[in-house]
Amino acid sequence: MLKERFFPLFPLKSIQSNISLAFSLLILAAIVLTSLVSYQVSVSAVERNSKGYIEEIIKQVNLNIQSYVDNMENISLLALTNKDVKYYISDNSFISSENRRTYEKRISDLFQAILYTRNDIASIMVFGYNGRFVSDRRITTMNPNTKLEDQAWYQMAKAAGGQSVVSAPHVQSLIENEYRWVVSLSRELKNTDGITAEGVLLVDLNLSVINDICNNINLGKKGYLFIVDDKGNIVYHPQQQLIDSNLRTEHISEVLQASSGQSFIMDKGDGKRIYSVQDTNFGWRIAGVAYTDDLIASKDDLRNSIIFYSVFGLAISLLISVGLSHRLSKPIKVLQSDMKQVEKGNFDIQTEIGQMNEIGQLGRSFNLMVSRTKFLMEETIQNQENKRKSELLLLQSQINPHFLYNTLDSIVWMAEQKQHEEVVLMTSALAKLFRASITKDQELVPIRVEVEHITNYLLIQKMRYNEELNYVLDIDEGILGFKTLKILLQPFVENAIYHGIRSMYGMEDGLITIRGRQSGEHIRFEVEDNGLGMTPEQASRLLINYEEDGRNQGIGIRNVNERIKLYFGHEYGIQIRSEIEEGTCITIVIPKLA
Amino acid sequence: MRKHRLTFWLILIIAAVGIYTLFNFRLFSGAHQEERNVTVILKTLNVRLDFWQAVSQGAEAAAKEMGIRLSVDGPLSEDDAEGQLRLLEEAIERKPQAIVIAPIADKRMPEAFAKAREAGIQLVIINDSPDATSAPIIVTTDHGKAGRLAGEAAIEATDGYPLIAVISDEESSAVSEERLKGLRHALASYSESVIGTYYADNAEDRAYAIVMELLRRGEPINAIIALNESASQGAAAVLKELNKAMEIKLIGFDSTSDEVQLLESGTMTASIVQKPFNMGYLGVKIAQKLMTGGKAEPVTYIDSNVITKENMYTTENQKLLFPFINSK
Numbered sequence: 001m002l003k004e005r006f007f008p009l010f011p012l013k014s015i016q017s018n019i020s021l022a023f024s025l026l027i028l029a030a031i032v033l034t035s036l037v038s039y040q041v042s043v044s045a046v047e048r049n050s051k052g053y054i055e056e057i058i059k060q061v062n063l064n065i066q067s068y069v070d071n072m073e074n075i076s077l078l079a080l081t082n083k084d085v086k087y088y089i090s091d092n093s094f095i096s097s098e099n100r101r102t103y104e105k106r107i108s109d110l111f112q113a114i115l116y117t118r119n120d121i122a123s124i125m126v127f128g129y130n131g132r133f134v135s136d137r138r139i140t141t142m143n144p145n146t147k148l149e150d151q152a153w154y155q156m157a158k159a160a161g162g163q164s165v166v167s168a169p170h171v172q173s174l175i176e177n178e179y180r181w182v183v184s185l186s187r188e189l190k191n192t193d194g195i196t197a198e199g200v201l202l203v204d205l206n207l208s209v210i211n212d213i214c215n216n217i218n219l220g221k222k223g224y225l226f227i228v229d230d231k232g233n234i235v236y237h238p239q240q241q242l243i244d245s246n247l248r249t250e251h252i253s254e255v256l257q258a259s260s261g262q263s264f265i266m267d268k269g270d271g272k273r274i275y276s277v278q279d280t281n282f283g284w285r286i287a288g289v290a291y292t293d294d295l296i297a298s299k300d301d302l303r304n305s306i307i308f309y310s311v312f313g314l315a316i317s318l319l320i321s322v323g324l325s326h327r328l329s330k331p332i333k334v335l336q337s338d339m340k341q342v343e344k345g346n347f348d349i350q351t352e353i354g355q356m357n358e359i360g361q362l363g364r365s366f367n368l369m370v371s372r373t374k375f376l377m378e379e380t381i382q383n384q385e386n387k388r389k390s391e392l393l394l395l396q397s398q399i400n401p402h403f404l405y406n407t408l409d410s411i412v413w414m415a416e417q418k419q420h421e422e423v424v425l426m427t428s429a430l431a432k433l434f435r436a437s438i439t440k441d442q443e444l445v446p447i448r449v450e451v452e453h454i455t456n457y458l459l460i461q462k463m464r465y466n467e468e469l470n471y472v473l474d475i476d477e478g479i480l481g482f483k484t485l486k487i488l489l490q491p492f493v494e495n496a497i498y499h500g501i502r503s504m505y506g507m508e509d510g511l512i513t514i515r516g517r518q519s520g521e522h523i524r525f526e527v528e529d530n531g532l533g534m535t536p537e538q539a540s541r542l543l544i545n546y547e548e549d550g551r552n553q554g555i556g557i558r559n560v561n562e563r564i565k566l567y568f569g570h571e572y573g574i575q576i577r578s579e580i581e582e583g584t585c586i587t588i589v590i591p592k593l594a
Numbered sequence: 595m596r597k598h599r600l601t602f603w604l605i606l607i608i609a610a611v612g613i614y615t616l617f618n619f620r621l622f623s624g625a626h627q628e629e630r631n632v633t634v635i636l637k638t639l640n641v642r643l644d645f646w647q648a649v650s651q652g653a654e655a656a657a658k659e660m661g662i663r664l665s666v667d668g669p670l671s672e673d674d675a676e677g678q679l680r681l682l683e684e685a686i687e688r689k690p691q692a693i694v695i696a697p698i699a700d701k702r703m704p705e706a707f708a709k710a711r712e713a714g715i716q717l718v719i720i721n722d723s724p725d726a727t728s729a730p731i732i733v734t735t736d737h738g739k740a741g742r743l744a745g746e747a748a749i750e751a752t753d754g755y756p757l758i759a760v761i762s763d764e765e766s767s768a769v770s771e772e773r774l775k776g777l778r779h780a781l782a783s784y785s786e787s788v789i790g791t792y793y794a795d796n797a798e799d800r801a802y803a804i805v806m807e808l809l810r811r812g813e814p815i816n817a818i819i820a821l822n823e824s825a826s827q828g829a830a831a832v833l834k835e836l837n838k839a840m841e842i843k844l845i846g847f848d849s850t851s852d853e854v855q856l857l858e859s860g861t862m863t864a865s866i867v868q869k870p871f872n873m874g875y876l877g878v879k880i881a882q883k884l885m886t887g888g889k890a891e892p893v894t895y896i897d898s899n900v901i902t903k904e905n906m907y908t909t910e911n912q913k914l915l916f917p918f919i920n921s922k
Contacts, residue, residue, distance in 0.1 A: 145858040244910040
């Protein structure tokens, strides 16, 4: 939880940025993934292709070398089948020493002719077991320090018994002062019977020919070619000296294991390399080696272009994502700014609803809310206005000038009668009455205060009407502590006096009963008189319409009713029960407020 | 909006960098390819001097293997210090990442080396003894060991009773002195085995005269160790002339074609042959190591081979004796 607070999933402030970020990350991930995959796929495709390419090259090299060896082979066959050569080296002594010269010359001419057409051949020589020897040169000085029998090609030819053998590259030291790198093809020559061996034929191929082939092939900057024989000895390697000195190793065993025409990839710390192997038909195995990283010259280009395009694509998609997130978050922003307006107090606003998606629904709810709020606000304002009005009216009803005038008249009258006690009583009651109505600060007063107020009022009225006013004040002691609106009862009592009992013939028969009771959660007041009563029309008019009435007699009652409803709610209020000649009973219900 | 733009660019940059690093480090860890330049300056570029041609070949082999752009330079003569210094200056101008040089002994060399190092060029010295220069990285033939091999060959050739005359060139030659040191080390347990050490000033006729004089005096010599080529030629001439090749074993150094013939004919019993190809190869390889921020041993020694008549045509040795495939 704590962690989430510090590192939320979407750390940016605005929804737009968050959407942009989320989009961007998604796009980034997608692009990186596809780039990597496509890169790998391309690289492996290129690798596969280059494998084929190398195989093709090695095949060509193989054919080339093969053709040289075949050529030597052909030359050897030519010499083999030549009668002069046969006679010359055969043990038959019918060639006299004079004849020998001509034979030597003829053979030498033949060899020379061959050599003339083939500059890849270094030399052709024939060594008879009879000690005779002829080469492509007329005059040949043999190297006195080189023993024929010690030469590997000589031994091999003897061992092969008539088959031609191809030696590894070596320095030919047969001729004095001449040290040439050659590949030797040697073959034992047989007598006409085909069994008796009579000499060895040697055809030397300039190694430079093979060297040039191997050097001139293009296997990339670092690629090279090497040849091993069937036993795994290196026949040719561009870095043979390093291998001899153990400065370098070559994967010869793998090359030996691979079948001809096959290629494999080695990746052992010294660069990824493709090995391609081809067998020749004379026992050599040619292996081409190419480094993938420099063979695939386009690898860097490939990578660069992939990077370029992914960055380009990323930029585009980022732009799109910013635009998209802007579009997505725009309605929210509009809604937000509309809400700000409401915050500032402008309730006339109605937000525009676009699509009916979540945001549209939100907008609709917002509109609904704003209009409801507006309605409620207006209602409140109306209520306040009404309250003020009713307060004003209340004030008016309290300072009823007629009442005041009459009361003061009574006081004057009593004073003339020298009824001092009564004057004092009435004046003090009047004073209390007015003090109660002037205390503006509190709208709600304890019932006790209200009862006191109505007592004073009744006292004044009773004195005014020469004790002819009869009333009963029957308030439950238990409710005195609860709150009520002030000057709640006075208008009804006033009404009962003026319209109920004052007009009766015998006022002394009139009685006003004021009751206060608890009734469940309510408090119920009743102001009952046994006066003239009212028709239902009169009664209802008392509550509804006072403008038409023109007089202020209904004002008090209506005002009280409105005040009750304003303060306590619509379920509270007054009820009028009245019957002509029977009397009127007004019930006031207010909530029980402590 | 300002904030949004910032976020946007930030994301873009992070993304770009992210992709780039991903490609660079995931797939090409370490194989960052940039064109690397190495200049090799030899003592001489003379095509007739097989030794330096082989060094050049080795350097080229290494360059090919490592994908380095290589340029090989050198004065025409082996003692043209002036020319070599000029070539070195020029090479420093070109600012290759590394210079591999076989310096000609000259007082001004250390100064030029310092200049190269100041220019931020890695320096590898080849074919020079470690104490001769203040260079930290040296690739050279272990002449001391070669001397020891010569001594051991002499002991073997004389069946364990060597009585040796040593023909050197001059006392100031560092290489010869090292060979001599190794030689003495090999002969340390054979008391009185060295009859004397003679200096022939790198002149064949001086060597001839010295050997002739020794034999004329009847010195009990059964082996001659010639520390350089001219000495062995001079000594061989005497042995041939007096037909004493069987009694007096000649052991030389290096492998010119004359020496090959001496070996073949048996006039020379053994020759201690250096591996210049390896020297060139390792020189460039170490330069590459330094260029890529690697460390190299201060001194890399290259072994020599003892070549006799018997083993001169083995695959390895014929490559040493005849390093080039002559085309036609």
